[in-house]
């Protein structure tokens with residue numbers, strides 16, 4: 847696991863702990879699998895990885911419950927268009943997760959732009975809408991895939 851990823855993983859675990867959320871070994875295992883991956887992972891891919899890491903079978907509903915928990919904690923995000931999950935790069939603060947999703951390779955890059963966040967919040971506020979979590983997905987082709995085509 848690259849150093850940057852293990853730092854991200856540790857800070858995500860700390861964020862959850864500081865909030866008093868219980869980080870069971872299995873929850874940490876799923877989070878670790880997300881941080882170790884270089885692309886968004888579906889629930890079943892995650893289950894395979896975690897089963898291998900823990901050397902035992904894990905029922906799919908448990909994986910979904912853990913993913914729900916991690917998303918609720920803001921340390922993971924579901925990418926609807928891919929039906930897959932990624933670790934959130936900066937869980938220590940409330941933010942909009944803005945993803946550039948490549949249609950060819952399935953890579954998802956999270957970009958951070960407070961301006962986008964502010965625009966969405968302001969529009970929502972005007973409509974009297976209370977935003978709990980912002981996830982913006984943009985689909986297209988990443989730079990390497992554009993070159994390949």
Ligand SMILES: [Zn+2]
Nearest residue numbers: 934935936943
């Ligand atoms: Zn995020």
Ligand SMILES: [Zn+2]
Nearest residue numbers: 948951988991
């Ligand atoms: Zn791509």
